[in-house]
Amino acid sequence: MTATTLKAVLPDGPSSPRLVQAVRFAAGRRRTMRRLRARYGSAFTVDSLNLGRMVMLADPAEVRELFQTGPELADTPDANLGSVLGPGSLFAIRDEEHRQQRRLLTPPFHGRRLRAYESMIEEETRRETASWPEGRPFPVMPSTMRITLNVILRAVFGAEGADRDDLRELLPAMVKLGSVLAVVPAARVELGGHGPGARFRRYRQRYDAAVDRLVDRAAADPGLADRDDVLAMLLQSRYDDGSAMSRSQIADQLLTLLAAGHETTATTLAWAVERLRRHPGLLHRLVAEDDAGGSALREATLIEVQRVRPVVEMTSRQVRADSLRIGRWTLPRGTVVTACIALLHDDETLFPHPEVFDPDRFVGARTDAGWIPFGGGVRRCIGAAFATLEMNVVLRTLLRDFTFVPTAERPERSHNRGIAVAPGKGGLAVVHRRWTVLSNINEHRYSDIDANDQAA
Numbered sequence: 116m117t118a119t120t121l122k123a124v125l126p127d128g129p130s131s132p133r134l135v136q137a138v139r140f141a142a143g144r145r146r147t148m149r150r151l152r153a154r155y156g157s158a159f160t161v162d163s164l165n166l167g168r169m170v171m172l173a174d175p176a177e178v179r180e181l182f183q184t185g186p187e188l189a190d191t192p193d194a195n196l197g198s199v200l201g202p203g204s205l206f207a208i209r210d211e212e213h214r215q216q217r218r219l220l221t222p223p224f225h226g227r228r229l230r231a232y233e234s235m236i237e238e239e240t241r242r243e244t245a246s247w248p249e250g251r252p253f254p255v256m257p258s259t260m261r262i263t264l265n266v267i268l269r270a271v272f273g274a275e276g277a278d279r280d281d282l283r284e285l286l287p288a289m290v291k292l293g294s295v296l297a298v299v300p301a302a303r304v305e306l307g308g309h310g311p312g313a314r315f316r317r318y319r320q321r322y323d324a325a326v327d328r329l330v331d332r333a334a335a336d337p338g339l340a341d342r343d344d345v346l347a348m349l350l351q352s353r354y355d356d357g358s359a360m361s362r363s364q365i366a367d368q369l370l371t372l373l374a375a376g377h378e379t380t381a382t383t384l385a386w387a388v389e390r391l392r393r394h395p396g397l398l399h400r401l402v403a404e405d406d407a408g409g410s411a412l413r414e415a416t417l418i419e420v421q422r423v424r425p426v427v428e429m430t431s432r433q434v435r436a437d438s439l440r441i442g443r444w445t446l447p448r449g450t451v452v453t454a455c456i457a458l459l460h461d462d463e464t465l466f467p468h469p470e471v472f473d474p475d476r477f478v479g480a481r482t483d484a485g486w487i488p489f490g491g492g493v494r495r496c497i498g499a500a501f502a503t504l505e506m507n508v509v510l511r512t513l514l515r516d517f518t519f520v521p522t523a524e525r526p527e528r529s530h531n532r533g534i535a536v537a538p539g540k541g542g543l544a545v546v547h548r549r550w551t552v553l554s555n556i557n558e559h560r561y562s563d564i565d566a567n568d569q570a571a
């Protein structure tokens with residue numbers, strides 16, 4: 116790749132008006148991407164309503180090259196996320212500021228720190244599923260959303276008691292409204308204190324007050340050094356020059372972690388349930404594996420769920436250099452260039468028979484460079500290891516506590532929720548408690564024994 120000014124060479128793409136293209140993408144993003152790949156090959160140029168001319172890459176080598184490109188040449192597009200998540204949000208900052216914030220934010224999401232969250236994740240899963248109905252269909256998404264929200268409130272915000280209740284009520288509504296305002300800035304109107312913009316401002320004030328209380332409490336906590344939550348670690352972290360993070364920086368980053376990590380993890384878990392109920396043989400093997408103390412197939416299953424149903428289907432950079440060469444293309448300054456995660460994941464040169472849901476392809480195998488549900492490069496998802504652990508523990512707990520009734524129904528269609536792509540019916544499940552199943556079996560056995568005894 117080079118950064119000198121060169122004549123632009125862009126891939127072909129549809130010439131239909133921007134609005135028509137936008138409507139097609141809105142009606143079915145993945146279907147449209149597949150159609151364009153079939154027509155134009157592994158790179159094409161589209162006209163996006165909010166980002167303008169956008170080059171979409173589905174060639175593994177070119178996507179790898181894009182991720183390896185330094186942020187000084189291509190970084191995230193100028194989006195409106197800063198005005199929603201705060202100017203200090205990881206999504207809104209660049210270059211040295213971004214590098215420094217990532218340096219402080221990375222340690223809480225790795226190694227020993229992560230394992231500290233395991234029993235808490237199990238506890239939150241059991242608390243939520245205690246009220247699951249048996250024998251009738253219900254969508255698991257509301258539950259997985261509550262589990263991942265509660266896990267973030269504890270692991271990231273270190274919130275307990277009334278603070279946790281307040282944030283639990285506030286944050287889903289705030290993030291939902293924020294994700295609309297980020298995409299449609301015009302909706303940020305304030306009509307005498309009544310429009311969506313005013314509502315968001317009030318949410319933000321309430322949020323800042325809640326984080327202030329948490330920071331005050333943590334700062335006064337004699338056990339601060341032993342705490343595992345991200346807020347406590349950020350309070351104690353220091354920049355290269357020895358200075359501490361400001362309260363507003365901490366507030367912006369915590370909100371960013373919540374916005375990026377809550378719905379993504381919850382929707383992936385809902386897809387896992389959706390896929391597993393359609394693969395009874397696999398369900399059976401997963402339960403047997405866990406009963407025998409193993410985990411390799413479960414880990415491979417979650418990797419395969421993310422391959423076939425990536426909840427973030429694409430991620431973009433914007434060219435900052437005068438021009439940038441990536442593979443066959445020369446992209447002028449300002450071009451938005453997108454890695455098509457969903458297209459790479461169903462590339463048959465990377466994943467033979469990509470349409471088949473087959474976790475065994477990942478058992479004992481490393482994930483290929485073409486498996487990129489968490490993006491790549493300096494912007495790669497900071498919560499990838501955390502999300503992987505969380506999904507593993509939640510799925511393990513569900514399999515231990517419940518028998519999922521298989522279904523022959525058609526796969527659920529994708530539904531774009533704004534941040535993540537979710538199963539259209541919310542991941543419908545029909546379950547029985549495993550102890551009920553076991554006690555039924557035992558009752559059966561005992562009544563058999565009784566009958567035999569009587570016969571004797």
Ligand code: HEM
Pocket residue numbers: 205206217371372373375376377379380383426427430431488489490491492493494495496497498499501502
């Ligand atoms: C299955 C769950 C998740 C998926 C699929 C996912 C996916 C992604 C993707 C695709 C990106 C963009 C990467 C790029 O542009 O190269 C990203 C960024 C990010 N994610 Fe995740 N994510 C998940 C969970 C989480 C969690 C649990 C957290 C934190 C608690 C988190 C925090 C972030 C942050 C802060 C960024 C921005 C990184 C930066 O700009 O430097 N994510 N994620």
